[in-house]
Amino acid sequence: MANDPKAYLVVSVLLFAIGMAGFLIRKNLLIVFLSVELMLNAGALAILVFARLYGDTDGHVFFFLILALAAAESAVGLSMVIALYRLRHKLDTDDLVELRG
Numbered sequence: 001m002a003n004d005p006k007a008y009l010v011v012s013v014l015l016f017a018i019g020m021a022g023f024l025i026r027k028n029l030l031i032v033f034l035s036v037e038l039m040l041n042a043g044a045l046a047i048l049v050f051a052r053l054y055g056d057t058d059g060h061v062f063f064f065l066i067l068a069l070a071a072a073e074s075a076v077g078l079s080m081v082i083a084l085y086r087l088r089h090k091l092d093t094d095d096l097v098e099l100r101g
Contacts, residue, residue: 008049016042029084029091033077040070 015038022035044066051059085091 005049005053009046012042012046012049014042015039015045027093029081029093032093033074033081036077037070037074040066040073044070 019035019038019042022038023032026032026035044063047059047066048063051057051063081091088095
């Protein structure tokens with residue numbers, strides 16, 4: 001890692017901002033899930049930068065925990081998207097309002 005962690009933190013903030021914009025603006029459910037993944041990875045990158053900066057190994061363990069959480073979220077989210085697509089043949093988030101009880 002370079003001596004200056006500012007570049008990594010800037011990349012982390014940019015990735016988080018892109019993920020937040022995709023989550024708020026897009027209506028396709030797959031894009032929304034990808035945006036959530038992008039935000040999780042941006043947060044994990046920031047935690048990894050601070051762990052490396054302060055020489056703390058707990059941050060590295062937490063980074064792998066976040067990666068495992070992101071993988072589990074992807075598996076569950078993708079299975080829900082596939083089931084919803086098979087049921088409705090659409091992936092628009094505006095159509096999901098009809099699923100309320």
